[in-house]
Amino acid sequence: MVSLSSPPPPPPRAEELQGGRPPIPPYVKAAAGSLGGVMEACCLQPIDVVKTRLQLDRSGAYRGIAHCGTTVARAEGVPALWKGLTPFATHLTLKYALRLGSNAVLQSAFKDPDTGKVSAQGRLASGFGAGVLEALVIVTPFEVVKIRLQQQKGLSTDLLRYKGPIHCAKTIVREEGLFGLWSGALPTVMRNGTNQAAMFTAKNTFDIFLWKKHEGDGKVLQPWQSMVSGFLAGTAGPICTGPFDVVKTRLMAQGRTGDIKYKGMVHAIRTIHAEEGLRALWKGLLPRLMRIPPGQAIMWGVADQVIGLYERTYLQSAHV
Template structure:
């Protein structure tokens, strides 16, 4: 059940790892996740933008992309996606640890309510600083059809970002910021609270106790914790994708903002349209979090153990 320092009969104090170390651990986990799960993210985006119902499901979408555009198309947007995940997890883990440090009581304890608040604040921070601009670029690249660069509007991440700023202004990179804030805040609120509780329930692991879970244990609790967020935030994710995909060159925007999209999408396409892409999100996010926690727990656990020696 993981490694634990030999007992000396003394009561060990809680080891609080620096936000910088947690930030580093998160960034390494993000690199690992991006390389493994990019195809599922491409499929999720295509399904969310599929108003004409071209795709009948995840497998059909993947097959059509490969048949029409080649297997490499499943890795469209990988550069911004990998950079985005690396920065996002560094910021998420670091700011969550920072907010937790502000909310701990004098003994260093953290209540469930304060843990939820720290996660929500970390999600808002990452949404505004990293997630929104990178996802705008990623989604613009992913919605393009074909492989011939000459026929594509956006030639790559840098070109896409430059063209968006030129045509839509710098705020164009923050299209869909409101639903992204709600999605990420709620996601991280659920994630950090659930991961801490699943560690305790499954493996009797308390934060800062000097134990390091085995990678498979971190993967199990991380996977389980990550299942809550996508279900709770499905509508925000669909609205975010629709808003980010809107381009001024296409004419007047279909959706004026979060509330407008929240009304129009179910009215025009049915309530279930707000949960399009939920299955691929569940196939991508929990496995991704399993990978991230398997890596980051090993790094943070190493430093926790050193504090207990």
């Protein structure tokens, strides 16, 4: 006897489980991140200059953040606090575009096909992968140029070795080879991978815990709510990755020719610990904490609004 019963319906797709809304495209998240990066760079560049000067200070010339900032402004002029802004802003714009876009792509690969959700392990792996990618493609060469410009002291452009970001990059390639732009790549990869694994996971956790906001639910946070989540998510990384950041700065600043004090990441950590003590591996931590959490607050405050605008304009109207 042939059964006339209809076959069971197929399992619901991930977007159906999220209220029928399709996922936000990675290019939207990339654009949101780039706009947030521009705003962050303009607001926080002076703190980054102070952080770099403190990390490069071996003689104790600066007695702290305030003394460093006032010394630079008094000796070199207030605009010196925005040294390296062009590569810094360009680097942040491209970095956040790649970070948010690649993280979205990686998260889609880790999504459960039945529930459409990303596990905690998948979120960590996606963040780490996005951090490694941004470190190799964008962060390392741009930070090499930025740090070389920031370590220069003086007022007269004619007396400075590097006249600007393009001249700096060309000089490094000519004197040290193309890979000179990737000095300090290994500690940068370790720093950024760990940072982004923690940051994306923490941002999602704080959004859920504080605001009951789940990714893809159509709810758009207020800017101040996104800034609170972003600020809190940006605090853990600098503490965990301080030694990687100090070593990265030292390796990038010394170049590949002339006086090579540090032969690599491990050698640099051992040398700094032996010559300057354990605390030296966290030099510049306070300005990093003054820069990264507020930077994440600014970036997410902008990025979440751009993503929310896309959701309101396209996804919700399509759903209706």
